[in-house]
Amino acid sequence: MKLRVTHRGCYGRIDGEVVELPVGHEFVAKDIPPAFVGRVIILEQQSVETKEDKKKKR
Numbered sequence: 001m002k003l004r005v006t007h008r009g010c011y012g013r014i015d016g017e018v019v020e021l022p023v024g025h026e027f028v029a030k031d032i033p034p035a036f037v038g039r040v041i042i043l044e045q046q047s048v049e050t051k052e053d054k055k056k057k058r
Helices: 051-057
Strands: 002-005 011-014 017-020 026-028 040-044
Touching: none
Parallel strands: none
Antiparallel strands: 002 026, 002 040, 011 017
Protein backbone atom coordinates (compact mmCIF):
# COMPACT_ATOMS: atom_id res chain seq x y z
CA MET A 1 0.00 0.00 0.00
CA LYS A 2 1.12 3.55 -0.62
CA LEU A 3 1.19 5.82 2.45
CA ARG A 4 1.67 9.56 3.02
CA VAL A 5 2.97 11.09 6.26
CA THR A 6 0.45 13.60 7.67
CA HIS A 7 1.90 14.29 11.14
CA ARG A 8 5.39 14.62 12.56
CA GLY A 9 6.93 11.78 14.57
CA CYS A 10 7.52 9.13 11.90
CA TYR A 11 11.09 7.95 11.53
CA GLY A 12 12.58 5.84 8.77
CA ARG A 13 15.53 5.44 6.43
CA ILE A 14 16.13 7.89 3.61
CA ASP A 15 19.34 7.42 1.62
CA GLY A 16 20.64 5.01 4.28
CA GLU A 17 20.20 7.41 7.23
CA VAL A 18 17.54 7.26 9.95
CA VAL A 19 15.67 10.56 9.84
CA GLU A 20 12.30 12.01 10.74
CA LEU A 21 10.11 11.59 7.66
CA PRO A 22 8.86 14.97 6.48
CA VAL A 23 5.13 15.69 6.35
CA GLY A 24 3.98 14.86 2.83
CA HIS A 25 6.57 12.10 2.34
CA GLU A 26 5.10 9.16 0.40
CA PHE A 27 6.32 5.58 0.67
CA VAL A 28 5.24 2.01 0.01
CA ALA A 29 4.77 -0.55 2.81
CA LYS A 30 3.11 -3.94 3.22
CA ASP A 31 1.32 -2.80 6.40
CA ILE A 32 1.05 0.40 8.41
CA PRO A 33 3.81 0.28 11.04
CA PRO A 34 2.23 0.40 14.54
CA ALA A 35 4.11 3.59 15.45
CA PHE A 36 2.72 5.33 12.33
CA VAL A 37 -0.99 4.73 13.08
CA GLY A 38 -2.72 8.13 13.12
CA ARG A 39 0.29 9.79 11.48
CA VAL A 40 -0.13 8.48 7.92
CA ILE A 41 -2.93 8.14 5.41
CA ILE A 42 -3.43 5.40 2.82
CA LEU A 43 -3.20 6.71 -0.74
CA GLU A 44 -3.46 3.40 -2.57
CA GLN A 45 -4.25 -0.04 -1.29
CA GLN A 46 -3.12 -2.79 -3.58
CA SER A 47 -5.36 -5.81 -3.77
CA VAL A 48 -3.65 -9.09 -3.05
CA GLU A 49 -4.61 -12.02 -5.23
CA THR A 50 -4.39 -15.46 -3.67
CA LYS A 51 -3.45 -18.54 -5.66
CA GLU A 52 -7.09 -19.63 -5.49
CA ASP A 53 -8.25 -16.34 -7.06
CA LYS A 54 -5.78 -16.80 -9.92
CA LYS A 55 -7.02 -20.37 -10.53
CA LYS A 56 -10.67 -19.22 -10.64
CA LYS A 57 -9.85 -16.69 -13.41
CA ARG A 58 -8.49 -19.41 -15.70
